[in-house]
Amino acid sequence: IKEIDKDGDFVESFRFPTCESEDYASLFRRIDLLEKVNACLISSVVPSVSELVFEAVRCVFDIKPRLLKREDIPMPVRVDEPQKVGMDRLVEAYYVYKNYSLPAVTVDLGTATTLGVITAEGFIGGSISAGINTSLDAIGNKGAQLFTVEPFAPTSVIGKNTSECLNIGAVCGAAAMVDGMVNLISKELGARVTVVITGGNSGLVKNFLSTEAVFDENLIFNGLKELYFA
Numbered sequence: 001i002k003e004i005d006k007d008g009d010f011v012e013s014f015r016f017p018t019c020e021s022e023d024y025a026s027l028f029r030r031i032d033l034l035e036k037v038n039a040c041l042i043s044s045v046v047p048s049v050s051e052l053v054f055e056a057v058r059c060v061f062d063i064k065p066r067l068l069k070r071e072d073i074p075m076p077v078r079v080d081e082p083q084k085v086g087m088d089r090l091v092e093a094y095y096v097y098k099n100y101s102l103p104a105v106t107v108d109l110g111t112a113t114t115l116g117v118i119t120a121e122g123f124i125g126g127s128i129s130a131g132i133n134t135s136l137d138a139i140g141n142k143g144a145q146l147f148t149v150e151p152f153a154p155t156s157v158i159g160k161n162t163s164e165c166l167n168i169g170a171v172c173g174a175a176a177m178v179d180g181m182v183n184l185i186s187k188e189l190g191a192r193v194t195v196v197i198t199g200g201n202s203g204l205v206k207n208f209l210s211t212e213a214v215f216d217e218n219l220i221f222n223g224l225k226e227l228y229f230a
Contacts, residue, residue, distance in 0.1 A: 024056035076122030095223035109199035175208035
């Protein structure tokens with residue numbers, strides 16, 4: 001993310017593979033950022049790769065990054081094992097905790113589909129299920145007459161061939177799951193909830209949701225920005 005200040009907008013974002021064998025320094029050198037990066041905040045759920053990225057940033061940009069820790073997030077985490085909650089979930093929850101009407105539910109549609117429940121008391125838990133790509137990979141590998149497909153936005157909820165059926169089951173099934181889970185959470189809390197949806201597959205799902213929701217593709221980046229300037 002470059003040329004960002006406390007009140008500014010994100011200008012660019014980049015995706016890199018998460019892999020211990022990746023040469024992150026070489027990746028960073030290929031981006032037109034060398035003279036524009038003067039600070040860095042790292043949040044990660046893969047500790048071994050966090051160290052590699054930390055050293056690559058220090059080496060390439062000649063700055064000392066900040067590695068975000070759980071104790072850096074000024075929000076109560078009221079679950080049985082707070083140390084095991086993914087940093088991505090906490091960063092997203094923190095931004096919602098500070099900026100949205102509560103109670104609220106974050107929905108991150110990525111490798112996993114994670115829901116986080118945030119109330120005035122802080123982060124109180126949620127759910128984790130297989131993401132769209134993960135589900136498609138699993139069924140393709142386990143089904144004798146099935147195969148893996150890349151997810152795409154369906155034009156119908158009734159498939160006419162195996163590829164369409166697999167895709168609809170994953171994408172529209174994810175939407176139905178989100179609708180159902182939000183409804184169950186709302187009932188358990190006894191209150192209407194604000195729903196904030198993010199993640200790489202949110203664009204595929206949003207047109208099939210019945211739930212009223214805010215779509216924020218930069219939710220985790222907004223959380224990191226808020227924490228950096230906190």
